[in-house]
Amino acid sequence: MGFNFSYLKNDIPAGIIVFLVAVPLCLGIALASGAPLFSGIIAGMVGGIVVGAISGSKLGVSGPAAGLAVIVADAIRQLGTNAEGDFSMEIGFPLFLSAVVIGGIVQILLAFLRAGIIGYYFPNSVIKGMLAAIGIIIFLKQIPHALGHDIIPDGFESFFQKDGENTFSEIWVAMGDINPAAVIISVISISILILWEQRFIKKIRLFQIIQGPLIVVVIGIIMSNFFNTTEAFTLAKDEMVNLPIASEEGGFTKLFTTPDWSRVFSSKIIITGITIAIVASLETLLCVEATDKIDPEKSITPTNRELIAQGVGNVFSGLIGGLPITQVIVRSSANIQSGGKTKVSAVFHGVLIFVSVMFAPQVMNMIPLSSLAAILFLVGYKLAKPSLFRQMSALGWEQFLPFIITIVGIVFTDLLVGIGIGLAVALFLILRKNFITPFNFRKEKEAGLIEIKLSENVTFLNKAGILQALNAVPANSKVLIDGTASEYIHPDVIEIIEDYSINAKTRNIELEVRMPDLIDKSGKDKIKLFKKKVRSSDFKEDSYFKTVFNS
Structure with missing residues (x-):
């Protein structure tokens, strides 16, 4: 200049x-x-x-x-x-x-x-x-x-x-x-x-x-x-x-x-x-x-x-x-x-x-x-x-x-x-916002469906919020965890969903999980890891995969 x-x-x-x-x-x-x-x-x-x-x-x-x-x-x-x-x-x-x-x-x-x-x-x-x-x-x-x-x-x-x-x-x-x-x-x-x-x-x-x-x-x-x-x-x-x-x-x-x-x-x-x-x-x-x-x-x-x-x-x-x-x-x-x-x-x-x-x-x-x-x-x-x-x-x-x-x-x-x-205060508020809003929680009265829609990026900081939301779901409910809009989901969060899929059966919760094709930096397909840990026979695939667990 x-x-x-x-x-x-x-x-x-x-x-x-x-x-x-x-x-x-x-x-x-x-x-x-x-x-x-x-x-x-x-x-x-x-x-x-x-x-x-x-x-x-x-x-x-x-x-x-x-x-x-x-x-x-x-x-x-x-x-x-x-x-x-x-x-x-x-x-x-x-x-x-x-x-x-x-x-x-x-x-x-x-x-x-x-x-x-x-x-x-x-x-x-x-x-x-x-x-x-x-x-x-x-x-x-x-x-x-x-x-x-x-x-x-x-x-x-x-x-x-x-x-x-x-x-x-x-x-x-x-x-x-x-x-x-x-x-x-x-x-x-x-x-x-x-x-x-x-x-x-x-x-x-x-x-x-x-x-x-x-x-x-x-x-x-x-x-x-x-x-x-x-x-x-x-x-x-x-x-x-x-x-x-x-x-x-x-x-x-x-x-x-x-x-x-x-x-x-x-x-x-x-x-x-x-x-x-x-x-x-x-x-x-x-x-x-x-x-x-x-x-x-x-x-x-x-x-x-x-x-x-x-x-x-x-x-x-x-x-x-x-x-x-x-x-x-x-x-x-x-x-x-x-x-x-x-x-x-x-x-x-x-x-x-x-x-x-x-x-x-x-x-x-x-x-x-x-x-x-x-x-x-x-x-x-x-x-x-x-x-x-x-x-x-x-x-x-x-x-x-x-x-x-x-x-x-x-x-x-x-x-x-x-x-x-x-x-430091500004960063705390950003992390807090990220912590409490990693997903949208919506309940449809007519269908009786509880929908948990994950945000674009879900990190390990969101573990507690997601876990609290899942634990608050009453027994005998229908739950949809929708991660199709997510670009990144931390492995810790995937593990929480895996564990919840097992726990849902004991509470007569019908669970549907939708995920995108998530590839981590190591080149591993996280969806395949997810399938392997649960039951691959329960999955149906198109642009995303879908699984339903019935009690």
Whole structure:
């Protein structure tokens, strides 16, 4: 998928908004990962420029992901600790970068093994639950910033934070640390964004080009500068965007780090690289699926190409000192909600990160986090609209239960754990449905016939259900077991029917069994095995066989 420059009026404003959202998240994820802050900025640049250029996703945006923060922090700590137990970031981080490069190479190999299809095996209820949960988390995590609580973004996608607080306790702490200036900026910013969503505003051509979030950022800078002239309403440094500024000695290039290859073939580094590849690929594929679902044009991203793009991005990021990269739903959803149309917006946001840290970090550091909080409030609301909950509820509890459990799991743990819980519930419900409905049970009053019609695939999981149904048949009945529509019947189920054919005689049950020609993988004809075990003289054959047992 090449570049399409016909939507620059949409992609440029969207790229600016994604850039404003991405910068504090890049810094926060680096902090949560125990890595140098600039490593998060590097990953953001590479995720935008390199991955964005190669990817086949129109609207997906990549960068450092909070889902990998624990893995990154643990790996840096282990690799940088010597036999005496002393830790050195100067040793651990360069060694970790070599593992990031290995992880990227493994992702490229996974793409050539066609592993990109894995994401399509996740149920829609879980994917929609993931989107709603991310929306709720975005909303909750921004409340402290909107109140002016002096914290650095940390543990964005995790319930438990590095400072000992959690998503909800941090809000409670923030309630006791309110800065009126931040609250005023937040309220005005939210009001502007709500106004920009109104139909009469959208009809004005000028406001179609100038997006609401961009106005919010500009007004936020003006207001923060005004408030900083007063003592009572001053915004603290931690309430502002905080980009690293290159010192004169060494300049901008001093902020980059190269990998240490001295232990590249050690088991720790190889295992770390493979772990990064697997977790990053899974998170990317889930985000690809989710992004495609909220894309207004419902585009389909080529997943194997996405794995190649992510792999190349991780190789490049590791080589110059960046964190591991995945496609990130927060940035992707912000891109879509801001009106992005093509991959130009993702690449442009990466270019902006590069330009801002190289040429204008002081200007970027004038943006209050309360302005960004207002933008993210809107993004979070659109991902977790009340209408989505009503829609999922209307589909029935088998869809709603995995949806709601995925939300609860992600909000109270983290992204990957929550998805795992939701997937487990969805699979349980599928197995349960398969367990209780392997057949249709019908009784014809006039003929006095009880018909048990087997489904297309009858597995060993259906044994108990079929056995219970057969045992419930009263004595002196007429029973038809019809398996003519079945493509597969597990041998255990056939054995149950065989045993029941013998037991039926003792209860004066007239039994008729109809089966298709079932050939298993070994080439054995299961019908012949069935005939051999019962009495071949009882069978009459045409397209299926039929046997009647009379007491």
